[in-house]
Amino acid sequence: MQLLQKKKKNILELWMKNQLADEGLREDLISNEDLRSQSEELINALVGNLSLSSSPDLESDEWGPVVEILGGIAITRARQGFSPRETGNFLFSLKEALLVVLQQEISNDPQSLFEESLKINRIMDNLSVVTFETFIKGREEVILRQTDEIAEISTPVIRLWEGILALPIIGTLDSARTQVVMENLLQEIVSTGSSIAILDISGVPAVDSLVAQHLMKTVSATRLMGAECIISGIRPEIAQTVVHLGIDLSNIITKSTLASALAYSFKIMKLEVKKANSLQVIK
């Protein structure tokens, strides 16, 4: 492994040549200078480690610095929008450079060349796995952040009338979001003192059994608190799903549109909508 240390420069040059020649090079996301300094940092750490130990166990402390540098590179790539393949190729082209240089140095001893190549192979493969894992974590963080943002803006509460709330839901309902909607609805009922909440799901394309359960829980909790919850805007596809899933909605008040839910609410609140007297003289 000592010879790799000596040949660090060669490895770097070969690696850079490979990377720059690759058509997947993302000069728009990272400049060639930055790419070079990233590569140099990694090579220094990696070759340094290889000369100390060729143990492929990446969990050991000695690999710490390399794993850290690699992790940092992977997360940055994820955030910047590099594809998994581009990030992977970063390492694969390094592996190639290492093996080529190794071959140049140990050209006379095939057995030794094979052994050393195998070691390098194992280490680089493990490092690739670390890279991918970290890359995925970086992507997940972006998704989580976006999910939070969406959850915040997506369920307005509308005061349709005194004592009547409407909550139109738009978009896919997953279990987590339904819980948030439920808590919101109940809280709004308390803070506005409304006796009826209309949950309109005409903007929801589909529900699964978990979401349906949460919706039923919402209705039950509303009733337990002394108010009423009407579900409106159930699409025919959802009606089919619900029946196929064997969910019993007989205890829940459902209306096909928000308008009919409102009319129903007026009825139970004993409110009438009448045409005003048209014989009014305006002076």
Added chain:
Amino acid sequence: MDKIPILRMGPFLLVTIQVDLYDRLALNLEADLVQTVNKTNAKGVLIDISAVSIVDSFMGRIIGNIAGMCKILDAETVVVGMQPAVAITLIELGLPLKGVHTALDVEKGMTMLRSMIDLGTDDDDQEGSEDDHIID
């Protein structure tokens, strides 16, 4: 020993639970309320739990008991002010408290009690008016 105060408002009794009831206190309340309903001939009981943040199955059972006992003594019970977190937890616990009337707040609870009492005592009203006539 703490006692939960029971207020009287005409034919109704009002109980405001300010703390998370521990078991002995809850049992005392059950006994007290029933005694008081009997003594005052109350027609309605309003239990305000807006300050209660935890209702477990024991507490739920007490509430159900109170409603049942009062009904036997011809008084209706309405529980008001249930917090959303409590409602959700009770449903998930499996305690829908069927048979217990609920309302959002004291005002709505009183309206509910009055309407329940009115419907149940049409005969009384008639008797009352007859009495008035007789007195005149």
Added chain:
Amino acid sequence: MMIRKVAKMIISLTKDSISVQKEQDAVFLKNRVKEIAVKIKMGLVNQTRLITAASELVRNMLRYANGGVCLIEVVSSGRINGVRVTFVDKGPGIADIAQAMRDGFSTGKSLGLGLPGAKRLVNEFNIESKVGEGTKVTILKWANG
């Protein structure tokens, strides 16, 4: 080829041990659980679920085993934090756990919702019991989940 395993370990960050022998202790336990749940920024509804579950289990402990010990831990699994409460008693034990976990089953005069209800309120629930030796129930609630 060796692939590094990503361990999904739950590690304990803080530990509080509370002995419960009488009703007041149960109140103290519930308050302590609430304090800790608030500290790790658990949402209000989840707090309520956790404390209600603890209330059920501590009542069981007092009623059937004359008390026991509760251990409250703040735990962490990677990025998320949670509260884990363990109830250990040296009571009579539960002969048929499956039966005890069914809604409506009660050896006392209760509604029989304590054990199965508590399980529904938390993320992880574990019960071990030996007749004549005692019972250990462990519940875990993540801060947001």
